[in-house]
Amino acid sequence: MRDYPDQMTPEQARTFRDDVLNIVSQIPRGRVTTYGIIAAWAGWPSHSRMVGRTLRYTPGADQLPCHRVVNIAGRTAPGWGRQHELLQEEGVGFKPNGNVDLRHYLWKPNVDSMLG
């Protein structure tokens, strides 16, 4: 028995999108988080792909610090070279392979930040 429906209701989809954007807006300068972490905190642990979809296609998402979202390997978004620059300008450190050093710069949402 799965703990989530096969398909999101429109309301759930709206809530998911709002939660994703809300979490992204709280990522501190100079830190990053991952698609999977955001999805889990939004209540849909297996929807990491949808987090990426949301950030790419939601109008206005570019006004949020979505450049602070990378994948679990610390890899920046394909086709978005400027993301690397933006992170460097904030002091985010990269490994020799060009990925973010998550050991030092990974940020996770916490309860306090969710209580508004």
Add this chain to the structure above:
DNA sequence: AGTTTGACTGGAG
């Protein structure tokens, strides 16, 4: 209604 496509992830080699 079946197939392909990703701003993803975890495991295998």
Add this chain to the structure above:
DNA sequence: CCTCCAGCCAAAC
């Protein structure tokens, strides 16, 4: 560290 590969799931074909 890397590259496949399977699983994932909403959207687009």
